Amino acid sequence: MCSEFGRLDDTTMEVENMTVMMSNLMKNLNNDVSVETLMKNFNSDMSVEIFKYLDIFESSSAIDRFFEAWCKASQEGWQTLDFSMLKSDFIKTRVEPFVWVNHHFDNNLYNLLFAALKSSNGNIKNLIFHYNLFLTDDQFMYTAKRCPLVRRLVFVSWNRIKKISIKKAIRGWKDLESMTMPSIRDPKYVFEEISKNCKNFKELKIMGHLHMRFASALTMHLPNLEVLSIRCSCLDMKALALILDKLQHLQVLNISHFCFVKSGFHVDDRERYMFINEIDLSTIREKASRLCEFFLCEKQTSCIMCHRTRDGCGFPRWFMYEEGIWKDDEVKSLAI
Numbered sequence: 001m002c003s004e005f006g007r008l009d010d011t012t013m014e015v016e017n018m019t020v021m022m023s024n025l026m027k028n029l030n031n032d033v034s035v036e037t038l039m040k041n042f043n044s045d046m047s048v049e050i051f052k053y054l055d056i057f058e059s060s061s062a063i064d065r066f067f068e069a070w071c072k073a074s075q076e077g078w079q080t081l082d083f084s085m086l087k088s089d090f091i092k093t094r095v096e097p098f099v100w101v102n103h104h105f106d107n108n109l110y111n112l113l114f115a116a117l118k119s120s121n122g123n124i125k126n127l128i129f130h131y132n133l134f135l136t137d138d139q140f141m142y143t144a145k146r147c148p149l150v151r152r153l154v155f156v157s158w159n160r161i162k163k164i165s166i167k168k169a170i171r172g173w174k175d176l177e178s179m180t181m182p183s184i185r186d187p188k189y190v191f192e193e194i195s196k197n198c199k200n201f202k203e204l205k206i207m208g209h210l211h212m213r214f215a216s217a218l219t220m221h222l223p224n225l226e227v228l229s230i231r232c233s234c235l236d237m238k239a240l241a242l243i244l245d246k247l248q249h250l251q252v253l254n255i256s257h258f259c260f261v262k263s264g265f266h267v268d269d270r271e272r273y274m275f276i277n278e279i280d281l282s283t284i285r286e287k288a289s290r291l292c293e294f295f296l297c298e299k300q301t302s303c304i305m306c307h308r309t310r311d312g313c314g315f316p317r318w319f320m321y322e323e324g325i326w327k328d329d330e331v332k333s334l335a336i
Contacts, residue, residue: 080126097159117146128154144169154180183208191221203227215239219246229254234314244287254295257305295330
């Protein structure tokens with residue numbers, strides 16, 4: 001089995017350092033900050049970091065525009081926190097939480113979150129994290145409390161997050177509409193909280209296996225779901241059929257680059273899966289005919305992504321492929 005390693009590169013460190021410097025500056029400014037005040041409070045280190053990216057022939061008006069833009073962002077707050085390029089410095093392990101993260105990285109990430117969230121003024125509506133960014137439970141809760149207006153969450157590395165923290169976060173996200181999550185063993189508690197607290201929830205993307213327990217919880221608690229993407233995943237035929245039968249409000253379904261499995265085999269008290277090579281999709285196509293959009297790869301035997309899904313047993317090794325390919329989705333609203 002291949003091991004995955006995430007590393008902070010020099011560019012990430014530069015961005016982190018600049019964000020922390022920005023935060024230190026903003027701590028000393030009130031809400032009615034002016035361009036003149038901002039320029040006076042800028043320290044020389046920060047200025048060098050910014051101005052070294054400007055052409056020597058840039059006019060002074062370009063610099064003025066930068067400060068004006070930063071003032072506006074600091075006062076109004078931005079709406080998207082996108083950490084989709086930031087990976088943890090980690091090593092996979094065989095014991096829970098199945099990952100070890102360098103504590104220096106954790107500390108740096110806390111500083112970065114503090115700076116970004118302080119400047120957002122609680123206006124963030126989109127939270128996007130890299131699939132290998134393993135937040136601590138404290139980092140997750142710190143972020144959730146300071147982002148009460150979240151509408152979209154892309155977060156699949158739940159290894160170090162407690163169940164109660166997920167529940168508390170969802171209870172606070174009344175406006176949540178879309179979520180990209182991992183295929184956890186028992187998702188009932190997640191869907192229960194969404195059903196109770198997120199009345200506008202309509203989109204779900206799953207990264208991992210679609211098994212019967214997952215499908216049963218989904219259809220029971222989120223019967224009004226409109227959009228579902230389970231691309232690049234292992235699909236249990238019965239689970240997929242259950243979803244198509246029970247989710248009567250479903251309009252869009254994406255099962256591109258899937259591989260079908262048959263579940264129910266138990267070895268050493270663990271459920272095992274058997275790949276199905278001969279696939280009759282006629283029943284699935286018939287059930288999906290009522291949908292507005294149904295995405296299915298028609299070239300499974302020659303498609304690279306289909307082979308990658310099969311080779312990874314429903315968990316494609318994204319770190320081995322093209323940078324950022326994990327962000328793709330045939331459903332435009334779920335792509336990053």
